[in-house]
Amino acid sequence: MINTRIIGTGSYLPERIMTNAELEALVETSDSWIQERTGIAERRVVADDQSCTDLATIAAQRALEAANVSPEDIDLIVLGTCTPDRVFPSNACLVQQNLGSKAGAPAFDVAAACSSFVYALDVANRFLRTGGAERALVIGADTMTRLLNWKDRGTCVLFGDGAGAIVLEASDEPGILSTHLHADGAQECLLHVPWGPGMGYDRLTDTNGKISMRGNEVFKVAVRTLGRIVDETLDANGLSKEDVDWLVPHQANIRIIQATARKLGLPMERVVQTVQHHGNTSSASIPLALDTAVRDGRIKPGDLLLLEAFGGGFTWGSALVRY
Ligand code: UT7
DSSP, X not given: OOEEEEEEEEEEOOSEEEEHHHHHTTSSOOHHHHHHHHOOOEEEEOOTTOOHHHHHHHHHHHHHHHHTOOGGGOOEXXXXXXXXXXXXXXXXXXXXXXXXXXXXXXXXEEOOGGGHHHHXXXXXXXXXXXXXXXXXXXXXXXXXXXXXXXXXXXXXTTBOEEEEEEEEEEESSOOEEEEEEEEOGGGGGGEEOOOOGGGOGGGOOTTTTSOEEOHHHHHHHHHHHHHHHHHHHHHHTTOOGGGOOEEEEOOXXXXXXXXXXXXXXXXXXXXXXXXXXXXXXXXXXHHHHHHHHHHTTOSOTTOEEEEEEEETTTEEEEEEEEO
């Protein structure tokens, strides 16, 4: 089996910053409630003339630059998202076209809500390890604000837009040590967008095309589930909590992140936190956090990273990475 390594990271955030004060004008909420319950101070919002693939393309270009790899050298694109620009082609195909990447190489989206990036990483990793490709772009990109009901204070304060990407390369050196994916469709109605084009446009209403969440119930399941996956990931590698240098978690809520860090016995200084400035960017949150900490020099070659995510489906997953 071939190993795979991350050889470049990139990310992109839309320019417009939306503060909690702006949300106070839309719904009955307060900056202090949002910060205390979620840790979020601001989020980015996609411009009217920008699409999810626009964000993904810039993040991918930055990852390619960091890896010193040209688009023609990419022979696989796997893109995690729950906000595709179109029903088809996939965002991955649109990014391939935007980049001028190798025509004929496979490109497809993976839909696992907030766990989509970890799912996409797992899929790309398997391609590379079995010789199906040599160099992959793995992207997480979402324009979650387009799925928000701006009258629902239980959801509209939580999400933001963005994209992150990595270049993954087949290698002799170990990089992606293991990936772990799970799903439980039985609890789908706790967190979902209850409409999709397969249901027919005559059933689309003002609210059912938007995110609906029973937040407190999701919160409890997320904390329990992420605690379990930490153990599963370390056990699979025969490693202990002390071996982890950085937790790079999905950024949904600072309290969920703190609970996972406690479970790992990691001080918050060893946890990459972007939720304050990004909100929950769904598929983009882990690669955005990873790129932030790589570029500011916190994450260094050789560090052991634990990536973990939980999202609608329910879906959840993790990756243990030697950076
Ligand atoms: O990424 C995918 C996974 N998603 C998540 O992991 C999100 C998980 N859930 C959460 O992050 C939290 O549950 C929330 C931040 C959504 C909510 O925090 P909570 O501490 O679980 O609050 P709650 O839902 O129990 O609501 C407490 C109170 C309620 O009022 P009453 O019934 O006590 O009078 C809510 O109506 O807070 C109220 N509330 C708000 N108040 C001010 C709910 N949203 C808001 C708001 N501003 N935006």
